[in-house]
Amino acid sequence: MVGKLASIALLALAAEQVAGADLIGLDPSLISEGTTLYLEHCSVCHGREADGKGPLASGFTPSPRDFTKGNFKFRSTKVGEAPTQADLTKTIKNGITGSYGQSMPAFDFFTDRELAALAEVIGLVAGIKEYATPVAPPPRPRRANIAKGKALFQELLCARCHGDKGDGQGVLAATLKDESGKSIRPADFRKGQFKGGNAPEDIWMRIYAGLDGTPMPAFGRNTSAADIWAVTEYVMTLSNKE
Ligand code: HEC
Numbered sequence: 001m002v003g004k005l006a007s008i009a010l011l012a013l014a015a016e017q018v019a020g021a022d023l024i025g026l027d028p029s030l031i032s033e034g035t036t037l038y039l040e041h042c043s044v045c046h047g048r049e050a051d052g053k054g055p056l057a058s059g060f061t062p063s064p065r066d067f068t069k070g071n072f073k074f075r076s077t078k079v080g081e082a083p084t085q086a087d088l089t090k091t092i093k094n095g096i097t098g099s100y101g102q103s104m105p106a107f108d109f110f111t112d113r114e115l116a117a118l119a120e121v122i123g124l125v126a127g128i129k130e131y132a133t134p135v136a137p138p139p140r141p142r143r144a145n146i147a148k149g150k151a152l153f154q155e156l157l158c159a160r161c162h163g164d165k166g167d168g169q170g171v172l173a174a175t176l177k178d179e180s181g182k183s184i185r186p187a188d189f190r191k192g193q194f195k196g197g198n199a200p201e202d203i204w205m206r207i208y209a210g211l212d213g214t215p216m217p218a219f220g221r222n223t224s225a226a227d228i229w230a231v232t233e234y235v236m237t238l239s240n241k242e
């Protein structure tokens with residue numbers, strides 16, 4: 001999914017012409033505003049070319065996202081689809097803090113319009129032609145099936161990466177790499193801190209949709225919504241068990 005205009009510098013120049021182009025679903029009036037905000041607040045990590053190679057990038061694991069690759073971890077859309085605009089603005093507003101600490105600061109001072117403008121620019125660079133329709137998890141079952149979730153945690157091979165105790169130290173953990181070729185650690189569930197949000201529905205969505213660009217698979221492909229709820233509940237029981 002590489003965009004036609006895979007460069008922020010190009011975007012800045014092309015903002016005027018882009019207004020007339022075939023940007024189905026994207027709002028051209030926000031592009032020039034978003035480009036300015038991006039260069040001011042984001043390029044220091046994500047790079048002026050949006051390739052994840054800003055001057056501060058080397059200090060972060062995982063690396064700041066290379067938007068030209070078009071992969072996004074935090075999506076509320078079907079397996080393999082692009083994120084929604086709300087997925088992008090939520091990430092920008094909340095930042096990213098996972099079980100190994102913070103990897104992107106929260107930009108909670110932006111207005112909704114500024115957040116939308118930034119999402120627009122990132123969407124364009126990533127080659128998103130149209131925002132996907134969000135999917136919501138089915139309602140959380142009133143009674144959690146923890147025993148089933150525990151069995152699924154082994155059957156679906158979660159433990160191979162995340163470890164039997166969910167400490168992120170499964171047998172495959174040391175071998176895993178992300179799209180940039182850098183080593184990536186499976187989340188440590190004992191911390192109870194998830195990058196894409198700590199609500200049960202957020203965790204369900206991550207297991208359903210996977211984290212694109214990482215070895216974390218999208219289980220929505222072959223696993224039922226009910227089974228994903230069972231394993232979500234089990235993951236939550238592993239929290240605060242250090
Ligand atoms: C201090 C460094 C830093 C700054 C500044 C920064 N980011 Fe990030 N950003 C990161 C890192 C690191 C990641 C990858 C985190 C991960 O994958 O765990 C990331 C990931 C992202 C993602 C990917 C979300 C997904 O679903 O995969 C988006 C979108 C994003 N940043 C947008 C922005 C925007 C917009 C700005 C400017 C307003 C910005 N970032 C500023 C470090 C930064």
Ligand code: HEC
Pocket residue numbers: 062073098152153156157158159160161162172176184185186187193194195196197203206207211214215216217219231232235
């Ligand atoms: C091949 C290895 C692998 C397998 C199998 C795997 N994961 Fe993951 N998982 C990862 C990695 C790596 C990450 C961290 C990605 C990151 O930090 O960007 C992760 C992250 C997660 C997260 C954190 C999401 C967030 O918002 O921070 C959850 C929840 C999760 N996995 C649940 C599961 C469950 C449940 C299963 C089995 C049904 C599973 N994983 C199977 C590798 C794996």
